[in-house]
Amino acid sequence: MAKIYSKKTLVTNTMKPRKEIVSFLLNYSKALSIIKTKNISFEIIAN
Amino acid sequence: MANIPLPDALLVKNYVTGDENALSTLIDRHQSKIYGFIYSKISDRDISNDIFQDTFIKVIKTLKSRAYNEEGKFLPWVMRIAHNLIIDHYRKTKKMPMFRETEEFSIFSIMSDDSLTIENKIIHEQVEMDLKKLIEELPADQKEVLVMRMYQDMSFKEISEITGVSINTALGRMRYALMNLRKVIDKHQIILTN
Numbered sequence: 001m002a003k004i005y006s007k008k009t010l011v012t013n014t015m016k017p018r019k020e021i022v023s024f025l026l027n028y029s030k031a032l033s034i035i036k037t038k039n040i041s042f043e044i045i046a047n
Numbered sequence: 048m049a050n051i052p053l054p055d056a057l058l059v060k061n062y063v064t065g066d067e068n069a070l071s072t073l074i075d076r077h078q079s080k081i082y083g084f085i086y087s088k089i090s091d092r093d094i095s096n097d098i099f100q101d102t103f104i105k106v107i108k109t110l111k112s113r114a115y116n117e118e119g120k121f122l123p124w125v126m127r128i129a130h131n132l133i134i135d136h137y138r139k140t141k142k143m144p145m146f147r148e149t150e151e152f153s154i155f156s157i158m159s160d161d162s163l164t165i166e167n168k169i170i171h172e173q174v175e176m177d178l179k180k181l182i183e184e185l186p187a188d189q190k191e192v193l194v195m196r197m198y199q200d201m202s203f204k205e206i207s208e209i210t211g212v213s214i215n216t217a218l219g220r221m222r223y224a225l226m227n228l229r230k231v232i233d234k235h236q237i238i239l240t241n
Contacts (some may be wrong), residue, residue, distance in 0.1 A: 022078065
């Protein structure tokens with residue numbers, strides 16, 4: 001019976017970042033406001 | 048009625064105008080691909096998580112600053128950010144490798160100070176200045192491609208998109224730029240090495 005030399009990739013479809021990372025990003029986005037005046041940008045993180 | 052998934056471009060537009068759920072959809076849609084890409088280069092879950100987070104922090108900041116031009120290339124853009132952060136990670140770890148000292152092995156036997164001496168630094172700065180003057184002499188189209196490639200670290204695909212020519216044309220201009228630089232250097236017998 002012939003061998004199957006299929007190349008297994010390191011990446012699988014089920015690889016995901018930790019849920020805490022995604023949760024942090026969503027909260028960070030909700031808290032972040034960016035205000036631009038002339039040449040300066042202000043990043044404001046609301047508590 | 049089946050839910051038709053919104054295209055990335057529309058989700059980005061909605062997010063920029065204040066819909067935070069759009070970001071959640073974008074992350075959910077692409078997280079496997081992006082995280083998988085990072086992990087395939089880094090092979091460490093913790094560092095991959097860090098880089099994933101840093102990638103999206105940059106994405107969020109750029110979108111919220113309204114500095115992103117939507118051209119239907121959201122995922123390639125994010126992948127490019129992740130790719131650049133991976134390169135930054137490798138540069139940092141190369142400068143600070145993890146070694147454990149033992150009685151037989153001292154770190155100083157293999158680590159050396161690679162920074163330039165004052166003399167070499169002056170020579171290096173002079174060479175840079177001379178090179179910049181020579182580059183100014185090139186035809187405008189060749190100079191543009193060379194500066195984008197060597198000083199702004201752009202790929203030829205990006206250069207061709209920005210300058211509005213084919214990749215082959217951009218490659219050709221780069222080739223001629225280098226040929227012309229060599230001709231000028233040879234003609235005036237300029238020495239550009241330490």
